[in-house]
Amino acid sequence: MKKFSLFCLISSSALFVFQESVKAQAQVTSTSQVSNVEIPHVNELATVVTTSTPLLAQVLKVTGVKIDSTTTGIELVLETSTGILPEPITTTENNTLIIDIPNTVLTLSDGNEFRRENPAPGIKLVSITQNDANNIRVSITGETSVPTAQIISSDNGLILSVIPSENQPDIELTVTGNPNTATVNKTDTPLQDLPFSVQVFPQQLIQDQRALNVGEAVRNISGFALSGRGGGRNESSLVTRGFTADQFRDGFSEGNNANRVFTEVSNLERIEVLKGPTATLYGQSEPGGIVNLVTKRPLAKPYYQAEYIGGSFGFNRGNLDFTGPLDSNRNAKYRLNLAYENTDSFREGVETERFFIAPKLTFNLSSQTTLSVFGEYLEDSRPVDFGLVAVGNSVADIPISRFLGDPTRKNDVYQRRAYIFLDHNFSDNWSISSAFRTTSSDQDFSAIFGRGNALQFNNQVLPLQAQNNDLSFNTNTWQTNLVGKFNTGSIKHTALIGFEWGNERRTTVVENANAGSINIFRPVYRFSVGRFNTIRNQDEETNLFGIYLQNEIAVTDNLKLLLGGRFDTVDFDLQDNLNNIKSSTYSDAFSPRIGIVYQPSKPISLYANFSRSFVSQSGSSFDGTPFQPERGTQYEIGVKADWFSGRLSSTLAFYQITKTNVLVTDPNRPTFFIQTGEQRSRGVELDLVGEILPGWNVITSYAYTDAIITNDTIFPEGNRLANVPRNALSFWTTYTIPQGDLQGLGFGTGVFFADARSGDLNNSFTLPSYRRVDASIYYNYRNFRAALNIKNLFDTRYFESAQSRTAIFPGAPLTILGTISLQF
Known part of the structure; x- marks a missing residue:
């Protein structure tokens, strides 16, 4: 502390x-003196004017407002006589585009409010009001959906080129600054009004850092760490607040039965993180929180991108992203994402190859109804890599490149997905969205890796086993959400009613054989593989159903409450084909969530919440008592603040999470389990993100996490949870030159620090602390981008995570990636 x-x-x-x-x-x-010049029209501007106004400037006066008709909509001009207006903050609500301009007052000759009804077809209302003492608000309401706008600053005013929804149905605003809403709450509530910690990681930051997987992206957010990686076959387990943070894609669970490979980040628009238990909206999930991956969607404006990435260890990757309308009215749109990757690794003999394609179609069935159909196909081939091993209380002193197995054996996955989204607006205040996803995958697994959890012969020899797996997975999930906004007197409500149904099926056949051993200091890669024996042949089926309600209540403009609850049932059936035994487990759980937000001033939000999570458990204790779901309970308080007219946002959170009903070994019958285990995590988190000055962006975080075992039959109370650093810090900043001969040239740098961490619950070995430094340089010129990313600039030896004493995963050494991209 x-x-x-x-x-x-x-x-x-x-x-x-x-x-x-x-x-x-x-x-x-x-x-400084500013000369009076006439404000030009949009079509008279050769380039967009970039402002360099200080963040805390004098209050400016808007002295006049003009509306001119254009061939596509209207042109709204705000006139001043004192200087350039500050950069606006843009949000949406129902069919209204809201533009808040800070440090500005209205001084019109005919009053301090402007209002124009039906200025053009498709635009219902334009109003400009004094939102508070030093801020004005521009509201533009479309007849059927939100209009779009291009915002341009001029020496003596602000110009908005507005296109109604009929001409441009998509909301395609380019807004600098901080994202202020997220889909992770299943409503369009601003982040400042939510009583919990939410962070959003946009595509631009993924590109700036050249993040190749989700783990590389979320390390920028406070409290995140990596856990066991399942042999490097798929996405590392993400840990936040001491516990697992489950991954979701567009609100659908990415559990083991749904996703067997690394997520394709080139197909992501952004990553949203909701901290703490989230069972009220997402059903069974771990108490750390969720990571919601938001997929790219078709756009009405044509856009084409081709990208090549090459670099260290034979890395080669190509990405294509095409999107646009299919008809002149833009009622049908498409998007096609493709990626191919072929690379070696800093790990000896490790070669990876993957191919991805995702076609997408969206149809406007009417002005109020949209249907989207998405598809995905992914092939991924790579060795099963369990990394290094522990000797004594530390990692073995051997090269991080050493592979302790057979890298020629591969894990091959073929994954297919289809999505259907149907969205309908009954009115401005009521809407319904329904989504269905089906996934099927086949996995052919062949590997040689460590057997047991200890070395032999004076800690020099690792026993090995060979394993062949034949697995198939099928999941089907249907979700529907009804969202309504209404008032009871002066109190405003945003109600959410939803349900979720899911079916998951899994077939597993596993064969094991003795594969001899390997000396970790003097390896010889000749393996004596014995006879394979089938150790598992089983069919699993899980049926899930959940119904949930949530009400966001605005008691006053600065006091908000959130009340929610969800009831889930989980049926699990297991057919053991080896022993011809069938078993079933049923569990249910109610998961509440309560939150409050108080805003003493517009930029400040004080919040508190109570929430719970659950994860179903199969099986029973020795006396036949079925296991109850594992539960997580969180208490959290925090403060959110916007600085410098909304350019910089911060979240400071204090929390405690207790995880109960943890399965631990029965002390009287070591082959059985009992549910007396308990783990507790408490800590402090700080996240800061935004644009400090035009072109200068920063994202930084700090977390103090005290995560320990509080009750167990095997491990001592007070032992630290595995892979959780007590202190962790991240910092990343970029600066792009906004104008002049070097316009478009940019630089980025960052540091990522983690304390020493325990490698297992027994605290038998430690992963050392580390500081990793990254850097980048890039150049944007019209539709061309070139970038050079340097990861682990000082070639630091460090370890990302551990799964056991014989599965420790090293971080990559100095890595250089170059990117060339063309956009049209």
């Missing part, structure tokens, strides 16, 4: 000095 207190003191001091320096700059700037 002393380290955290010192961090807060240093951060607060630095923030105060920064604010004072910006104020001083603003005072100097405000004294």
Whole structure:
């Protein structure tokens, strides 16, 4: 805690000095003379004007408003006589585009409010009001959906080129600054109004850091770490707040039966993270939180991108992204994403190949109804790699490139998916969305890896086993959500009613054989594989059903409540074909969520919440008592704040999570389990993200996590949970030159730090602390982009995570990736 207190003191001091320096700059700037010039029309501007207004500038006056008709909509001009208006903050609500302009007041000759009804076909209303003492709000309401707008700053005003929904049905605004909404709450509620910690990681940051998987992206968010990687075959288990954070795709679970490979990040629009138990909306899930992966969707505006990435260890990858309308009215749209990757690795003998294709179609069946049909096909081939081993209480002193198995044996996965989305607006305030996803995959697994959990012969020899797996997976999930907004007197409600049905089937055949051993210091890659014996042949089926309700209540403009609850049932059937035994398990759970938000001022939100999670457990204790679901319970308080007119956003959270009903070994019958285990995590998290100055972006986080065992029959109480650092820090910043001869040239750098971590629940060995530094340089010129990303700049030896004493995963050494991209 002393380290955290010192961090807060240093951060607060630095923030105060920064604010004072910006104020001083603003005072100097405000004294400069500005000549009066006529505001040009959009079609008269050769390029978009980039402002360089200080963040804390003087309050400017809007002295006039003009609306001109255009061939596609309207042109709205806000006139000033005192300087460039600050950069606006853009949001949407129902069919209204809302543009808030900070440090600005209305001083119109005919009053302090502007209103124009039906200025053009498709646009119902344009209004401009004084939102508070130093901010004005521009509201543009479409007849059937949200209009789109191009926002351009000029020396003496602001120009908005507005296109109604009939001409451009998609909301395709390019907005700088911080994302202020997320789909992870299944409503369009602003993040400031949500009583829990939510972070959004956009595609631009994925590109800037050249993140190749989800784990590389979420390390920017406080409290995240990696856990066991299942032999490097698929996405690492993500850990936050000491516990697993389950992955979802567009609201669908990415559990083991649904996704068997690394997620294709080139198909993602953004990554949303909701911290803490989330069973109220997402059903059974671990208490750490969820990572919701939002897929790219078809756009009405034509866009084409071709990208090549090449670099260290024979890395080669190509991406294609095409989208646009299929008809002149833009009622039908398509998108096609393709990717191919072929690469070696810093791990000896490891070669990977994957192919991905995702065709998508969206149809506007009417002005209120949209149907989307998406498909995905993915092939992935790579060795099963369990990394290094522990000797004593630390990782063996051997090269991180050493492969302790047979890299020529591969894990091949063929995965197919289809989605159907149907969205309908009954009115401005009521809408329904229904989605169905089906997934099928086949996995052919062949590997040689460590047998048992200990070395032999003076900690030099690792016993080996050979394994062949033949697996198939099928999942079908249907979700429907009804969202309505209504008032009871002066109290506003946003109600959500939904249900989810799911069916998961899994067939597993596993064969094992003795494969001799390997000396970890002097390996000889000749394996004596014995006779294979089938150790598992089983069919599993799970049926899930959940119904949930949530009500977001705005008691006043600055006091909001959230009440929610979900009831789930889980039926699990197991057919053991080896022993001809069939067993069934039924479990149910109710998961509540309660939250409150109080906003003493518009940029500040104080919040608190209570929430629960559950994960069903199969089987029973020695006396035949069925296991109850594992439960997680969280208490959290925090504060969210926007700084510098919304350019910078921060979230500070304090929490405690207790996980109960954990299965532990029965002390009287070691071959059975009992549900007396308990684990607890408490900590502090700070996230800061935004654009400090035009072109200068930053995302940084810090987490203090105290995660321990509080009750167990095998491991001592007080043992730390595996792979959870007590202190973790991330910092990433980029700067792009906004104008001049070097316009488009940018630089990025970042550091990622993690404390020493326990490698297992027994705390028998430790993963050392590390500091990893990354850097990048890039250049954007019209439709061309070139970038160079340097990962682990100082070639630090570090370890990302551990699964056991014989499965420790090293981080990659110095890696250089070059990118060339063309966009049209």
